[in-house]
Amino acid sequence: MTNIESDEFSIITEGKASILFPKDNAVFYNNVQQYNRDMSVAAIRTWSEIYLEEKEKKARKKHETGTSIAKSKANSFTILEALAASGLRSIRYAKEIPNIDYIVANDFDVDAVDSINRNVEYNELSKELVRANQGDACSFMYQHREYHNRFDVVDIDPYGTAAPFLDAAVQSVQNGGLLCITCTDLAVLTGSTYPEKCYANYGSIPVKGEFCHEMALRILLYTLSTCAARYQRQIIPLVSCSIDFYIRVFVRVVISAAEVKKNCCKASHVYVCSGCKSFYLQPLAKMTEKKFVPMVGPIVNSNCIHCENKFHVGGPIWNSSMHDKEFVQRMLTHVKNSNTDVYGTHARMLGMLTVISEEIDVPLFHSISMLSSKLNCINPSLKLFCSALLNKGYQVSASHVMAGSVKTDAPIDVVWDVMRSWVKLHPVTMKNIAENSPARKLLAVEPSFIADFKIHEDAEPPSRKVKLVRFQQNPEKNWGPKPRASGKRKLEVDDSEHRSAKKPG
Template sequence: MAHLLYSYRHIRQPSKTYTFTILEALAASGLRSIRYAKEIPNIKYIIANDLDLDAVDLINKNVEYNELSKDFVRANQGDACSVLYQHRSFPDRFDVIDLDPYGTAAPFIDGAVQAVEEGGLLCVTCTDLANLTGSNYPEKCYANYGSIPVKGEFCHEMALRILLHTLSTSAAKYRRRIIPLLCCSIDFYIRIFVRVVTSPVEVKNNPCKTSMLYVCTGCHSYYTQPLAKVTGKNTYVPMVGPIVNNSCEHCENKFHVGGPIWTHSIHDKQFVLRMLEHVKESNNETYQTHSRMLGMLSVIMEELDIPLFHNLSALAGTLHCTSPSLKTFCSAILNKGYKVSASHAMAGSVKTDAPMSVIWDIFRSWIQLHPVTMKNIKENSPARKILAIEPSFVADFTIHPNAEPASRKVKLVRYQQNPEKYWGPKARATGKRKINEIEKDEGAEQSPSVKKIS
């Protein structure tokens, strides 16, 4: 993510002479710190920390092999939480803190929001998506993040918003607020980048940026409700709820309740645009993932600033009907006067400000043109109950000029395919991590873990 820090440098301080410090709290082999050192200008120094002594030894080997000064990339052996808490005072804070643990980053968040400099950048990765996406362990997610996930097609964006909620509440304890710059769901993990600033007044807005989530167990319609609202000048009052009935108005099933989640902006479009411009100026030689970054950032630039999204195939599956093309469905939404975009988190996603009643009316109109076999649909099923209602309007499926986003027209790599079967995180490291390659083969030129970054 060196390109992101390159873009952040201009936001942090436009002056080219400004230097900043970086902490990689869980550095392992230190290769990311070395990439930072070799690819980003104006760095004062980097601390590459790890608890394991063998990892620290490996960091030093990599620093030496890449011909960097040990005063510039400083290997440090220590507990990540202890290192963060030791740097809470103003002179010792870091401009950039990078947290990339195996699993959850929850244990390190409290220290990180204190140890980051005023206006500094916090980079957080979480790979425990089985917890964050609501697959099987809502109690574990609540223990780590203070939020209950709900199953849904939008689960990976929900994971981003749960993590942002955790960061926001942790920072608020110290009168600090977060400003999300970029939040990405990538492969088997989520990665977010936020600025942290001290602002007691803005912290009061957190309840207005945080919502509970209601998801129908039948048709999977979803609704969000903020925890508070502002009335008058700086007067905050709780919201009146719930915003849904005991049963879904569309299919009469019950609701699951999730959250709280962050429902404010998750991207700073000006920052993303600066990143996109930087990536466009580079090439595959500069960044091997150039085409992927270009595609993802382009989709993010097109995303509506609206919480969560629908999946077109899942909506059609609920009604047991053939699915309209994404272009046709988006045209119907646009022709009705609403906004629509894709989400970077899932192919076939539909992010829109159209209410669920409009979504189902569009499908009712579609089914009038492409009938379903009602005898194959069970009685009292969500499909039966939704289709029993006549549409309140006739959807216009005429192709809208804005139905196809620019990123699709130019055939960018918008959604990456897994490079191999069973792609995902490997097993957690256990026991004392010896550098066996070095011990077993003293005659080898270098360990596979010792790499030179060009």
């Protein structure tokens, strides 16, 4: 054991790591973020298995052609935690993830670097395995842009937006490597309160809707894709999660000039009706047999055909897959087979990954309660509503983002006809509905078909049948992001850059 005097510190154990936190700095650790770290350990472990399998195949190929390759490099990988604070995350990675060559735990604050070194020693880890570095995160990543110097995993978990770090991150990650990105500025990403700030940070405009947290994920993925494309790099989202007060994405970055050209087809503007909240996606371009061409638009009239209200326009957002289903299944299998002592949030991990594995691959979702509120009718049950769509031949699933959500490939016209059919079975009192309300205009139209609400065998997903923790719940009293951690030394920082800001945990 080390000679560190621990009387001045609180000892907090998470996973296989035990961390010393100054007793006078309570905000330095946020236990709600344990879920973030648990998911990160599982995601990196799953990715590393795939990555090292790929490296081994390349090594064998080079051996067969007479080209030598260092065995240690073929069987290991490197990690950069760009904003490491106490070093908890890096130490957990070192103790819980096999085959790591080394980890760089970087922070701008000298006190944070002292904390990292102290905790590395306390956990009896080599300073060659976990290398504390004091420096500006972006400058450090820009110094690692060359092929021989890049990291296999780059983890960015800032206080607020990750936007200032994305350009450097996509350049400093190895071909086929993994980016782990967190954003906690959901007030900016999920609503129309600060559209100018969202556009400044991400090059996209959010619009209000029940799907706003999924839209936040898709805005971040769109921004990542544009950052990477400048350097002929393609992003492949593996898992994209909306969790508590933040979003977290795990994305592979692959050098491919040909695939980057397809990005224009993977970005869409979003039209959301200001009255009935019907939404439509307008891709920026499409690919013909010979070339890429701009889309003809707009996809909607100036007024909504359902309720005659105007549209709000948002985006661009990422309209392609947010998850790699094969990766999710592999990660889910790992979590199922793991010791719950390592993953303290094991039940939440199982629930979220299972729901994600069930999600169909369509952008955004509907909320049954919102649809019902627009018609002033009682809510159909989730099982009945999904059955009606399934019986009509469409796909449905929940979204991990919100309880009561329905993702479907059914057009909005079909969705409203299902709801009109429901109202025929459960009539509303028209005298209680205002003359100019969306409900009157929606119900004035006869449905083009009468929905069949007979229970469909696929209306209830496996995750619901086994009673998993399927959706996010308040993890504890007064949960949420804590104030910025403050070191002993005061640093004058331009708040717009966030480079020297330490994050909780």
